[in-house]
Amino acid sequence: DGGITQSPKYLFRKEGQNVTLSCEQNLNHDAMYWYRQDPGQGLRLIYYSQIVNDFQKGDIAEGYSVSREKKESFPLTVTSAQKNPTAFYLCASSINYGKNIQYFGAGTRLSVL
Amino acid sequence: GESVGLHLPTLSVQEGDNSIINCAYSNSASDYFIWYKQESGKGPQFIIDIRSNMDKRQGQRVTVLLNKTVKHLSLQIAATQPGDSAVYFCAENSGNGGATNKLIFGTGTLLAVQP
Numbered sequence: 222d223g224g225i226t227q228s229p230k231y232l233f234r235k236e237g238q239n240v241t242l243s244c245e246q247n248l249n250h251d252a253m254y255w256y257r258q259d260p261g262q263g264l265r266l267i268y269y270s271q272i273v274n275d276f277q278k279g280d281i282a283e284g285y286s287v288s289r290e291k292k293e294s295f296p297l298t299v300t301s302a303q304k305n306p307t308a309f310y311l312c313a314s315s316i317n318y319g320k321n322i323q324y325f326g327a328g329t330r331l332s333v334l
Numbered sequence: 335g336e337s338v339g340l341h342l343p344t345l346s347v348q349e350g351d352n353s354i355i356n357c358a359y360s361n362s363a364s365d366y367f368i369w370y371k372q373e374s375g376k377g378p379q380f381i382i383d384i385r386s387n388m389d390k391r392q393g394q395r396v397t398v399l400l401n402k403t404v405k406h407l408s409l410q411i412a413a414t415q416p417g418d419s420a421v422y423f424c425a426e427n428s429g430n431g432g433a434t435n436k437l438i439f440g441t442g443t444l445l446a447v448q449p
Contacts, residue, residue: 227377263423263439264378279436311377320366320385320427323437325377 224248227312227326233334234299234306242297242329244312252318253295257281258309258328267310270295271318299331307333346446353411355443357424362405364428368437369398369409373420381409381422411445419447 225246234240246253251272256264266279270289284303289295295314299306309330313323347353359367365386370378382393384400384407391398397410407424423442429435 225377261441263441264425264437265439266436269436318435320429320435322368322380322383324380325370327377328375330375 225312225314225324225326227310227329229329230327232329232331234331235334237301239298239300240331242299242310242312242331244295244297244326246293246295246312246314246326248314248316248324249292250314250316250324251292252315252321253289254313254315254323255279255285255287255295255297256311256313258311264311267297269318306331343441344444344446346448347414348448349414349416351414353409353414353418353445353447355409355411355422355445357407357409357440359405359407359424359426361426361428361438362402364405364426366427367398367400367407368425369396369407369422370425371418371420371422372442378423414445414447416447416449419445421445 228243254269255267258264265281267285268279268287270276273292276287276289284300286298309328311328312326315321315323368383369381371381372378382396382398384391384398395412399408421442421444423440425437425439427437
């Protein structure tokens with residue numbers, strides 16, 4: 222998947238629990254992104270990071286948090302404040318935050334127990 | 335607001351035929367477009383991209399056509415194979431920097447290749 226590794230592939234969250242999705246890239250890309258995919262809908266942007274130690278909210282950031290302490294890593298935490306977390310989560314990266322190709326990981330499917 | 339839509343949610347073709355997947359976009363300021371292929375349970379895979387200074391771009395068995403006059407994008411797949419069965423979606427970028435510089439994704443078209 223283009224040098225982007227997401228883990229785990231499947232994740233289950235209990236009521237009131239925070240869970241963290243991992244995303245690692247070895248492409249030396251500056252920009253990284255998190256998207257949420259629901260059936261019948263296009264990908265929606267949760268958070269993005271243009272460079273290390275910087276990140277910005279996307280269109281649906283409520284109930285999510287991220288960090289970008291290392292260039293190759295951009296973990297996403299789904300907090301208990303996200304009331305409808307069941308979805309397919311996709312991480313992507315691009316060489317920089319411009320009009321460039323975004324390469325995606327294989328995704329993490331999150332379900333609620 | 336910005337939107338990217340597809341004319342046909344499902345397209346069924348015979349193996350060996352050519353496939354054409356269409357995409358309409360509403361933002362005339364969009365100047366960068368990407369087509370992705372997504373197989374079931376997997377992440378989207380880049381197919382081809384095109385910038386607005388071009389009308390056509392070809393890859394291996396694929397061609398993207400851009401008609402800026404009617405704000406229409408199409409993906410043509412030659413000699414469609416069973417392995418081409420997937421959801422295809424287009425994405426557009428009209429940003430000029432900052433928070434606006436992002437891809438807007440369509441909902442996708444399911445391509446089903448019949449043997």
